[in-house]
Amino acid sequence: MVTPGELDRFLMTMEGAPPALATVVERLAGPPAPEIERCAAGPLAPLLCATLIQQLAEPGGSAPDEGVTAVLRGLAQQQSALALLDVTDELLGSGAFVESYGTRLHRVFLTGASTPRPLVAATFAEGALRLAIAGSGDIMRTVVMLTPEEADGLDPDYAERLPRLLGAALDVWGAERAVSGALLRTLAELRLHPAAAAGAAFETGLHQIRSAADPGTDDPVAVLVTARKNLAHAEAAEECGGDAALYGTGIDAVMAFRRGDQLALRDVHRGLLRLLDERANGFRRGHVPAWRRSRAEAGFAWARLVTILTRALDATTRPAWLDAWPMIDALLDAYALDRAVVPVPGAVDQDGLARVVRPVIASALRGRETLLVQLRVAAVDDADRVGRLREIVERPDTSTEASPDDDADCSRLVSLAPSIVAELGLPAATRLARQVDDDALRMMEGMAYNTVVRHGSLRDPVIAGLLDSLVTGLQPCADYTGSVRQSFDALLAETVTFLATRHDLQRSAAVDYLSPARPPPREARLQDDFADWLRRGPLAGRIAVEVPNVATGRADIMIGFGVTRFFIEVKRELRNSSRAELERAYLAQAADYSGTSATLGMLLVLDLTPHPAGVPHLSECAWVTSCRPPGSTVDRYIVVGRVIGNRSTPSAYSRAAGH
Template identity: 85%
Template sequence: MVTSGELDRLLVTMGGVPPPLAAVVERLAGPPAPEIERCAAGPLAPLLCATLVQQLAEPGGAAPDDVTALLRGLTQQHSVLALLDATDELLGSVAFVESYGVRLHRAFLTGASAARPLVAGAFAEGALRLAITGVGDIMRTVVMVTPDAVDDLDPDYAERLPRLIGAALDVWGGERAISESLLRTLAELRQHPAAAAGAAFEFGLHQIRSAADPSTEDPIAVLVVARKNLAHAEVAEECGDDAALYGTGIDAVMAFRRGDQLALRDVQRRMLRLLDERANGLRRGHVPAWRRSRAEAGFAWARLVTILARALDATTRPAWLDAWPMIDALLDAYALDRAVVPVPGAVDQDGLARVVRPVIASALRGRETLLVQLRVAAADDTDRVGRLREIIARLDVSPEPSLDDDHERSRLVSLAPSMVAELGLPAATRLARQVDDDALRMIEGVAYNAVVRHGSLRDPVIAGLLEGLTTGLQSCPDYTGSVRQSFDALLTETVTFLATRHDLQRSAAVDYLFPARSPPREARLQEDFADWLRRGPLAGHIAVEVPNVATGRVDIMVGFGATRFFIEVKRELRDSSRAELERSYLAQAADYSGTSATLGMLLVLDLTPHPAGVPHLSECAWVASRRPPGSTVDRHIVAGLVIGNRPTPSAYSRAANH
């Protein structure tokens, strides 16, 4: 039993922001170390850790003896809540993690042998959080979560162990020496009553990941086994909803493969219901922040729903009925769902909190999904249908090439680097030798868009922008169910497009972005954006210059059956501030949504002068609402800004020097 001491009483009397630790301990009558150790073992440990973090921000930092005493006391902590809060205080400090992260990891390993199972589990969680960001001894951490005698584990500890093993597999699943030990323990936990459902869930997710491994001979068979595990996990209170969602995703893949329209329709209904429940759960859940499902995973799930809707379309082309786009979307959802920020105080070179994402082999699925995308492009683009179909047919049957041709490799790297990245050098070489440079550039365009889309959701800036937009749309009553999933799919494509056009290196061939004597018309942006949408998962849903919408002609319409979203495209030459853009164009953009969902988009080409630089990407999209006079219904418009009339960054330096 830890009794309160003088330091505890001092901390209780201090309100507001915790002062630096030195300002507190100097008021102690006796030596500080025993008091710090006592306090760190008691209920005020989080507040003590907060004072230490404040001290690290002061010149000279913290006294080594104070840190040692705090860590020693923390290993004696008996309260789960106090330990978790104290852990969050310390791991949220960049200075503490950089200076004392390894020592804290050792303290967590010591505490993981605590007699109380829930406390031991909290220590184990802290040690794993540090290890998966590269702080501390990885092998000792793996040994900690793979005990020899699983049958002897306390039920409270065993129940929490599968999730820790799953997080370790997400990071080290590709390292055979580590993964074999983790999987062995997970298999043993399948027999433990308290851990069986959680272990089945983690096994199912591991098998989903394994389906993408090029060494897997039959990925569909692996998914069938994963489905059995997820069905078992659906009974669990903590992971049951997620297990049901992933299980439904696999059901979609299987129905997709056999062309079962009735099953696909049932899967679509179940998935929409589960995604609605998931969105509500994320808003009101109390899952620890570092284990909380990433909000941007919803956009990957929305892509999967879009594929389902296309499969249910009576005009679906046979080339689209391929399971790989569905598997690809399922794996993307998995990667985003399981991405974590285990140690906010561990940052990358840009100062962003280090996001740890599951390692998923992508060589096989990259090749297969690109082939399907090329087939869809061939079917949707009548000007290129013959050439693309012939190219795909050749790629599917051509023999393996010799890779000793320097000229061919140079041509590939120069004209089609994205295709090489997606297909691999042998397949890309086999294809390139059979087509001329124009056809190779055409295929590179499809491959490049695929690369950008695949990586965009994992970019922290784009993920943050998407999360901000969805938060802004929460007040829209139509933003739910199938309408939300469809709009999220469009939102993903739009934000990815904005990000790509914001980066001139990735859009060097897009002429309307650069300064011109005669400003480009908004039709250039309209054509470019519509072409972007047609080359992605929304192909077949896009129409341009649609007449008789709200007594006018809308620039772009994206249709999902009876639900239609309208996109108004404008250009701005004088004032691109949010207030001015909304004053000038919001009424028109909002008017188009008067007969369908109260959701729409406004895309503006900003051709104003930019003598001192351009806005950050995170400032280039926002949610605006408008209620027409006499109406009681708000219209919610996502406004996006494409920055044109841009000199190169070096031009700003020249301007400043003259």
């Protein structure tokens, strides 16, 4: 607690524009340095800094080094996040101060970022980042400050604010691999932190849009699909939902253009205009700091991009043009998108996003004799413009989407159905694509894409990340396709949600079998709890418990979908709950139940081992593994879920100082 001193009292009675610091100091009775330092550490620090900036702004103005040093020493002790934000805006708004003292202030901010007060630490970190972006701070030291070794242990208030800072750093330094690697690694870790998961998903999605616009990206469309999924995860979050919806809708437009869906593109256009109106209203009601304005304004480029795509799609689908020039201009705009319509902040190649739409235009114009006749007629008026269009029509397809080994099926899939590939994996998607023509494949792609977006927007980012990792692990399973996959995915979603609720006792109404007890509870408690959970959800009516005559034994839980059945083995563990030990002890039994149905199953373990220093993160409590019984040629894929029991309250992990 800083006690107000003589300088504070003078600043509180000050009226009008702030005087120069020298004028203020002259009125002090004692030595100025202690008073300046005391004031800079208190709530009136912004006013004090305004007097310093005023002195520097005067003709030939300079500040005594003793006074500046006292200000910086006081700021290092600042404990108000609001005062610190105002101070940062005040000081960084002065070019004279930043040029003369920016490096020293940057060191103060770096030191302050380690304070135990999370909101203040985040504000110090923001100031350090802003100075480094402005060129007045050490970039690598700033990156080290933004990338802690263990992100999962961060205070929630600090972690919640960190993704925005990491994203701003990626805007500026994302093209530098030495820097971006550490930033992206921390973002990935924050995806598992409940307080930061939504923000991290948004910033990851935004970086993936940048990557899609990078000429070095082999498959920009697949990257856009992944980015859309991350943005969907972030949409439900209040702090970044509006921006995530805006960028996500922009990707929807690009994907609708690629599959030639005019109705979807028009719907997206209307939705985008609504989001932009909401955003503009938000800007009018609130203050957007100057250092974040470029990102805010970049969002409006989506409107121009979508307008171009809508006009271009109309041009490629008309059998003839009554007025050729507007259509030609629309195609040229889409084929050569300029930097003004690359709707992502940061340094990206202006030719990047154009690579995503060019194959659609080129393939739509080839063989269109009526349109080519119109081009030749129009050439009389403007040969240069028609020459550019002829280049589009006649050039060979050099799209990076082509398969390096000229595999026609793979090239067709990646071009027409990237969402299906992302969801099913390339082998299963290839089998599906061989059975349908291009029009049907485009229709199925639209359904798959909409499903990806819808599911992503309904899930907490931490749960969504765990589900994504499990789905990826199951893709090698030959049975994980078609209706079997749909059924198992339904079970998977219910299981992951169950694990999340039981990981957080406050959500799950204090389930007593998860609390420390003597004797320890039997696995039947978990079995009953999970079966009851399933009966209350969308799988109601498909659940059976203690099912006899399965693999010469009795299965704990069975979920039936007609002839397809999935079996869940439930166990408890008292000694060693490591992955390797759980699989060694129980995997063979869990896998044996799937001997006459789909080669998919589950193992659910009640972990009653001691947890003296905390419990694993939710993302570590489920994984996919496989096994093959001796003499068999068929792999069995098992999802292992670990329910953490024998848990004390978090306060039990604290220890008094010195103990």
